[in-house]
Amino acid sequence: xxxxxxxxxxxxxxxxxxxxxxxxxxxxxxxxxxxxxxxxxxxxxxxxxxxxxxxxxxxxxxxxxxxxxxxxxxxxxxxxxxxxxxxxxxxxxxxxxxxxxxxxxxxxxxxxxxxxxxxxxxxxxxxxxxxxxxxxxxxxxxxxxxxxxxxxxxxxxxxxxxxxxxxxxxxxxxxxxxxxxxxxxxxxxxxxxxxxxxxxxxxxxxxxxxxxxxxxxxxxxxxxxxxxxxxxxxxxxxxxxxxxxxxxxxxxxxxxxxxxxxxxxxxxxxxxxxxxxxxxxxxxxxxxxxxxxxxxxxxxxxxxxxxxxxxxxxxxxxxxxxxxxxxxxxxxxxxxxxxxxxxxxxxxxxxxxxxxxxxxxxxxxxxxxxxxxxxxxxxxxxxxxxxxxxxxxxxxxxxxxxxxxxxxxxxxxxxxxxxxxxxxxxxxxxxxxxxxxxxxxxxxxxxxxxxxxxxxxxxxxxxxxxxxxxxxxxxxxxxxxxxxxxxxxxxxxxxxxxxxxxxxxxxxxxxxxx
Ligand SMILES: *[C@@H]1O[C@H](CO)[C@@H](O)[C@H](O)[C@H]1NC(C)=O
Ligand SMILES: *[C@@H]1O[C@H](CO)[C@@H](O)[C@H](O)[C@H]1NC(C)=O
Ligand SMILES: *[C@@H]1O[C@H](CO)[C@@H](O)[C@H](O)[C@H]1NC(C)=O
Ligand SMILES: *[C@@H]1O[C@H](CO)[C@@H](O)[C@H](O)[C@H]1NC(C)=O
Numbered sequence: 001x002x003x004x005x006x007x008x009x010x011x012x013x014x015x016x017x018x019x020x021x022x023x024x025x026x027x028x029x030x031x032x033x034x035x036x037x038x039x040x041x042x043x044x045x046x047x048x049x050x051x052x053x054x055x056x057x058x059x060x061x062x063x064x065x066x067x068x069x070x071x072x073x074x075x076x077x078x079x080x081x082x083x084x085x086x087x088x089x090x091x092x093x094x095x096x097x098x099x100x101x102x103x104x105x106x107x108x109x110x111x112x113x114x115x116x117x118x119x120x121x122x123x124x125x126x127x128x129x130x131x132x133x134x135x136x137x138x139x140x141x142x143x144x145x146x147x148x149x150x151x152x153x154x155x156x157x158x159x160x161x162x163x164x165x166x167x168x169x170x171x172x173x174x175x176x177x178x179x180x181x182x183x184x185x186x187x188x189x190x191x192x193x194x195x196x197x198x199x200x201x202x203x204x205x206x207x208x209x210x211x212x213x214x215x216x217x218x219x220x221x222x223x224x225x226x227x228x229x230x231x232x233x234x235x236x237x238x239x240x241x242x243x244x245x246x247x248x249x250x251x252x253x254x255x256x257x258x259x260x261x262x263x264x265x266x267x268x269x270x271x272x273x274x275x276x277x278x279x280x281x282x283x284x285x286x287x288x289x290x291x292x293x294x295x296x297x298x299x300x301x302x303x304x305x306x307x308x309x310x311x312x313x314x315x316x317x318x319x320x321x322x323x324x325x326x327x328x329x330x331x332x333x334x335x336x337x338x339x340x341x342x343x344x345x346x347x348x349x350x351x352x353x354x355x356x357x358x359x360x361x362x363x364x365x366x367x368x369x370x371x372x373x374x375x376x377x378x379x380x381x382x383x384x385x386x387x388x389x390x391x392x393x394x395x396x397x398x399x400x401x402x403x404x405x406x407x408x409x410x411x412x413x414x415x416x417x418x419x420x421x422x423x424x425x426x427x428x429x430x431x432x433x434x435x436x437x438x439x440x441x442x443x444x445x446x447x448x449x450x451x452x453x454x455x456x457x458x459x460x461x462x463x464x465x466x467x468x469x470x471x472x473x474x475x476x477x478x479x480x481x482x483x484x485x486x487x488x489x490x491x492x493x494x495x496x497x498x499x500x501x502x503x504x505x506x507x508x509x510x511x512x513x514x
């Protein structure tokens with residue numbers, strides 16, 4: 001009924017603007033989403049909150065890393081103030097209301113709630129902040145979708161080794177128990193982790209993310225192991241202690257990049273498969289596959305390389321049978337972050353004497369220069385890769401429920417962001433193609449609500465549907481054209497069909513609301 005009303009509004013407005021820029025609006029151009037499909041947008045604590053050293057917040061690994069190594073960030077910036085959402089959250093809620101989203105995906109800052117990482121020290125100002133945010137969202141019928149960990153580990157826990165120390169499992173379980181108790185009466189949608197591969201590969205294998213441990217082929221696998229076990233423990237904690245009372249669901253978000261074989265040769269095909277198994281399969285296989293455990297290709301290759309390099313056992317830690325069982329199925333849905341695709345080619349190299357993830361995966365992976373890309377050079381526009389990736393998940397993991405927890409496009413700024421609209425439109429169409437093929441995708445989240453601290457890229461690359469003025473002390477936010485586009489998608493629960501022959505952004509859809 002409600003949807004029907006929306007359609008009438010949409011139709012009438014379109015007719016009214018036919019004389020200006022509105023092109024024909026045939027029924028077959030409009031593709032509808034299922035009734036229960038939900039739309040949202042996402043941010044994360046360190047990227048938006050600011051207020052890094054006030055109101056009792058403890059230091060986290062990103063605070064420390066960027067203060068100590070300002071040169072790792074392209075514009076030498078940091079998240080000290082960011083979008084100042086710690087003070088501007090009312091405006092954030094207002095923007096979400098303007099967009100009409102069903103839900104808002106944001107993350108909790110562990111060190112704002114528990115400054116030392118331990119439940120022995122609670123920061124009540126931090127609890128108040130998230131209570132205010134959650135209550136404000138609910139007041140406007142916006143569902144809070146909460147990421148428990150989005151990269152900002154309390155520094156005190158890093159001093160103990162962070163995700164390489166198995167003791168982190170106890171700390172993470174305590175922290176999760178704390179947030180379920182504090183917020184679970186109102187929050188019914190949870191994610192344990194955002195992008196484990198990035199946490200472990202970039203933070204512990206390399207130096208691109210905090211804590212910059214630079215122990216490739218060793219630190220990354222230890223991190224992944226403890227992270228997976230932490231995830232399983234928190235899933236079962238929720239299942240046993242909170243699920244019935246709080247009636248919610250809990251999952252994990254993993255980023256997937258489609259890998260396109262360079263040729264039809266068996267070697268290139270295997271290289272592409274290996275790339276995807278080492279990247280996302282590392283975390284998806286233990287949780288979502290029927291067999292569980294790490295992907296076979298990872299176990300084999302890392303064991304062989306470790307032996308050649310003189311290690312007494314594989315650098316990839318082993319799960320016990322019990323741990324494999326606890327991990328299998330430990331997610332109510334798969335949160336998928338999808339941005340882009342890469343090419344994969346087979347390479348013939350000898351294993352080097354030093355351990356490395358690159359050696360273990362042994363794939364020549366590169367950006368195909370003929371594909372369009374966003375401001376971020378890695379962000380190629382490959383909606384067909386999105387469709388392929390969703391089909392892959394459906395086939396490999398017995399068709400789990402999937403929520404797209406991130407998808408988005410970077411620019412260098414400006415309010416007229418036609419390329420972002422085009423990217424979102426293409427990916428929503430690819431998503432509908434995947435649903436048609438049988439994928440159970442139930443939600444779509446744009447990264448991001450607003451421009452924010454984009455890690456190594458600082459404030460240079462802009463992902464926001466709202467522009468943020470980082471020179472303005474109040475961090476003024478202004479909607480871009482894409483915000484207006486997304487409002488339309490949500491209100492009508494539909495997108496225009498994409499056809500490469502005639503496609504242009506239809507201005508009609510962008511002038512209706514706001
Ligand atoms: C907090 O950090 C800012 C830099 O972002 C600094 O100027 C300020 O003095 C610090 N405040 C406290 C209370 O340490
Ligand atoms: C990381 O380690 C490698 C070799 O182990 C070294 O060559 C490189 O300089 C290190 N990088 C940083 C930023 O410390
Ligand atoms: C691999 O090692 C062998 C023997 O050590 C050597 O003959 C060969 O050239 C090496 N191949 C590559 C690609 O480096
Ligand atoms: C780039 O992709 C196109 C197809 O989209 C393909 O024909 C071409 O071989 C690729 N180029 C490289 C260098 O991988």
